[in-house]
Amino acid sequence: MPENDTIQDLDLDEYKYGFVTEGKPVFRAEKGLSEEVVRQISAHKDEPVWMLDFRLKALAVYNSKPMPTWGGDLSDLERVLDEIYFYVRPQDRMERSWDDVPDEIKETFEKLGIPEAERKSLAGVGAQYESEMVYHSLREEWSKQGVIFDSIEDGLKNHPELFREHFATVIPTGDNKFAAMNSAVWSGGSFVYIPKGVSLSTPLQAYFRVNQERMGQFERTLIIVDEGANAHYIEGCTAPVYSTESFHSGVIEIIVKKNARFRYTTIQNWSNNMYNLVTQRATVAEGGHMEWLDGNLGSKLTMKYPSCYLMGEGAHGEILSIAYAGDGQHQDTGGKVVHVAPHTTSSIVSKSISKGTGRSTYRGLCKVHEGAHHARSNVECDALLINDTSRTDTYPYIEIEENDANVGHEASVSKIGEEQLFYLTSRGIAGDEAMAMIVRGFIEPIAKELPLEYAVELNRLIELEMEGSVG
Amino acid sequence: MSVAPILKIEGLQAKVADEALGILKGLDLQILPGEVHAIMGPNASGKSTLAKVLAGHPGYEPTGGKVQFDGEDLLGLEPDERSLAGLFLAFQYPVDIPGVSIANFLRTAVQARQPEGEDLDIFEFSDHLTERMEMLDMDVSFAERHVNDGFSGGEKKRNEILQMAMLKPKLAIMDETDSGLDIDALQVVAKGVNRLIEEDPQMSILLITHYQRLLNYIKPDFVHVMVAGRIVKSGGPEIALELEDDGYKTYETLEGVSTNGSAPGA
Numbered sequence: 001m002p003e004n005d006t007i008q009d010l011d012l013d014e015y016k017y018g019f020v021t022e023g024k025p026v027f028r029a030e031k032g033l034s035e036e037v038v039r040q041i042s043a044h045k046d047e048p049v050w051m052l053d054f055r056l057k058a059l060a061v062y063n064s065k066p067m068p069t070w071g072g073d074l075s076d077l078e079r080v081l082d083e084i085y086f087y088v089r090p091q092d093r094m095e096r097s098w099d100d101v102p103d104e105i106k107e108t109f110e111k112l113g114i115p116e117a118e119r120k121s122l123a124g125v126g127a128q129y130e131s132e133m134v135y136h137s138l139r140e141e142w143s144k145q146g147v148i149f150d151s152i153e154d155g156l157k158n159h160p161e162l163f164r165e166h167f168a169t170v171i172p173t174g175d176n177k178f179a180a181m182n183s184a185v186w187s188g189g190s191f192v193y194i195p196k197g198v199s200l201s202t203p204l205q206a207y208f209r210v211n212q213e214r215m216g217q218f219e220r221t222l223i224i225v226d227e228g229a230n231a232h233y234i235e236g237c238t239a240p241v242y243s244t245e246s247f248h249s250g251v252i253e254i255i256v257k258k259n260a261r262f263r264y265t266t267i268q269n270w271s272n273n274m275y276n277l278v279t280q281r282a283t284v285a286e287g288g289h290m291e292w293l294d295g296n297l298g299s300k301l302t303m304k305y306p307s308c309y310l311m312g313e314g315a316h317g318e319i320l321s322i323a324y325a326g327d328g329q330h331q332d333t334g335g336k337v338v339h340v341a342p343h344t345t346s347s348i349v350s351k352s353i354s355k356g357t358g359r360s361t362y363r364g365l366c367k368v369h370e371g372a373h374h375a376r377s378n379v380e381c382d383a384l385l386i387n388d389t390s391r392t393d394t395y396p397y398i399e400i401e402e403n404d405a406n407v408g409h410e411a412s413v414s415k416i417g418e419e420q421l422f423y424l425t426s427r428g429i430a431g432d433e434a435m436a437m438i439v440r441g442f443i444e445p446i447a448k449e450l451p452l453e454y455a456v457e458l459n460r461l462i463e464l465e466m467e468g469s470v471g
Numbered sequence: 472m473s474v475a476p477i478l479k480i481e482g483l484q485a486k487v488a489d490e491a492l493g494i495l496k497g498l499d500l501q502i503l504p505g506e507v508h509a510i511m512g513p514n515a516s517g518k519s520t521l522a523k524v525l526a527g528h529p530g531y532e533p534t535g536g537k538v539q540f541d542g543e544d545l546l547g548l549e550p551d552e553r554s555l556a557g558l559f560l561a562f563q564y565p566v567d568i569p570g571v572s573i574a575n576f577l578r579t580a581v582q583a584r585q586p587e588g589e590d591l592d593i594f595e596f597s598d599h600l601t602e603r604m605e606m607l608d609m610d611v612s613f614a615e616r617h618v619n620d621g622f623s624g625g626e627k628k629r630n631e632i633l634q635m636a637m638l639k640p641k642l643a644i645m646d647e648t649d650s651g652l653d654i655d656a657l658q659v660v661a662k663g664v665n666r667l668i669e670e671d672p673q674m675s676i677l678l679i680t681h682y683q684r685l686l687n688y689i690k691p692d693f694v695h696v697m698v699a700g701r702i703v704k705s706g707g708p709e710i711a712l713e714l715e716d717d718g719y720k721t722y723e724t725l726e727g728v729s730t731n732g733s734a735p736g737a
Binding site: 437 | 560567
């Protein structure tokens with residue numbers, strides 16, 4: 001069998017799914033983005049005046065900034081943005097019924113072994129999955145330790161001072177056009193505070209939160225990890241997420257204080273109509289340690305570069321990134337590390353897989369400011385191409401203002417080879433399984449860092465997508 | 472003949488998939504269960520091509536002739552089907568599969584041999600793997616290493632024999648298994664192969680080699696000389712010794728001469 005046929009037949013990522021739902025009259029803000037919409041959002045959330053002012057200023061910044069001309073193709077985005085609703089009250093969201101969910105999706109859930117209750121949530125049907133027993137005991141344990149794990153709205157209401165002290169300090173409104181947009185219309189997301197010296201052994205998982213949208217269109221998350229604290233936060237899921245929305249723009253701000261450690265794991269598998277433009281950034285104080293583990297499997301276009309600003313002496317930042325770009329997808333991802341203080345260290349490891357007409361871009365920045373002497377940084381990005389039509393690009397920006405710094409960069413591009421496939425199949429392993437094995441092996445260095453259930457699900461997903469794909 | 476051959480090749484012709492020039496030009500060979508055959512030949516005689524064509528490498532295209540494996544038409548099968556039917560190729564140049572552990576790889580390959588719907592007993596598998604690794608003087612930690620990734624030449628070849636030991640083929644083709652091995656590694660590999668022959672006297676082996684050295688350790692029943700895509704001489708182990716003394720020069724003049732390359736024992 002010629003190699004190309006083998007590969008062309010792979011069906012890793014076809015989304016044939018879309019929801020057709022019967023609309024019923026509900027309250028929504030008008031289509032598109034306007035001052036009126038922003039005022040309505042703030043009023044519905046019963047926000048303090050300072051937040052309304054913040055939103056309105058952000059709107060002005062958004063309007064003043066041009067669309068980015070770098071990264072992915074955003075030429076159709078203006079049209080998309082005119083058509084979307086920037087705010088729908090949660091209670092007015094369109095009801096969908098399980099019967100409307102296409103059989104293929106139900107089968108995918110079945111094969112992935114996703115629990116019944118969670119399936120409905122993933123398909124956007126009914127209430128969000130809530131693992132009550134687990135959640136309540138954990139929540140009790142956490143609150144005893146003074147941990148705050150709330151929706152962003154409740155964070156603003158219940159902890160106004162802590163909130164205001166940190167909100168928008170990591171990602172200012174003017175940072176980029178989409179951060180400005182999020183600042184104007186944000187809704188949903190988490191507010192997390194880990195007190196001094198508290199170390200959590202169980203990861204905080206976004207889906208433990210009740211009564212809130214897990215992934216709002218304009219989620220805003222603020223996490224404060226106080227001195228010497230240690231925690232892990234997980235958001236998203238490997239299973240496909242179906243949405244009628246076609247635009248997602250989140251802002252995630254994390255403050256890692258002195259000698260604290262924090263890991264943020266996020267995996268997205270949005271359906272292929274989605275523009276996913278997210279700003280994620282952490283500041284890391286003296287002796288602090290921040291890790292981003294970022295997986296991008298879905299969406300039409302993702303532009304996301306988790307960042308670590310190493311502000312204090314000896315701070316460490318790490319970014320592990322996996323991207324999968326199937327037919328028609330563009331994953332423009334990577335990471336940024338900014339060394340501001342001496343003896344700071346960082347590492348970026350990026351793995352991308354491009355299949356069919358998929359395109360993956362690694363875009364990274366390593367900046368060492370003057371005075372950040374003895375800074376060390378290492379960047380490694382590997383791309384795997386599955387077809388001749390697949391594409392990958394690498395844009396590693398390096399800006400060094402300090403003489404005494406050590407910055408390394410390695411990049412590799414490989415193609416799934418006939419020899420590897422032949423080797424595995426010559427041992428009796430079927431072609432599709434062999435392909436899945438090679439892909440899993442390629443991402444193994446990052447997958448092994450995932451929580452077990454995520455790694456297992458990711459592996460099963462790859463297997464499932466390869467099933468029956470080779471003649 | 473009462474015993475059916477495990478491998479019967481008649482007039483096999485083959486070429487590299489994208490090229491016009493033929494490499495195998497009408498090759499005949501027959502191997503019975505339990506026989507050890509060696510094919511020897513100079514560089515570019517088509518020895519390794521024969522191994523790859525038999526295993527179903529997509530880069531080669533059979534253009535004529537017939538191959539029967541255990542009574543079945545071999546050339547119509549996919550590489551994985553050939554493996555499941557009992558054919559094994561020990562590669563001359565095994566490729567790296569980064570991120571895939573040997574244990575995982577072998578478990579998948581052994582699982583593929585289970586009856587439909589039956590799962591491999593993972594503890595049994597693990598015990599068996601450990602036992603086979605000990606037989607080949609391999610440290611158990613080897614199982615967690617990624618397939619051929621960063622392996623020395625000797626480790627790669629030992630890994631091939633480990634796979635052979637786990638998959639229990641009816642016919643093992645060993646393509647230049649001796650190349651790149653020092654004498655100690657060669658002895659370990661040969662010991663492993665001989666042990667497998669002892670365990671399963673019905674297993675057949677086709678050794679492909681340029682040098683006589685390997686045949687000191689794995690004794691062939693028959694030796695064939697291959698030149699320019701055909702077998703030009705067949706006989707017993709004494710042929711290998713002649714080659715050791717005289718080299719391939721005498722055979723190169725035979726190129727183009729029509730010879731009957733049928734194996735003895737047919």
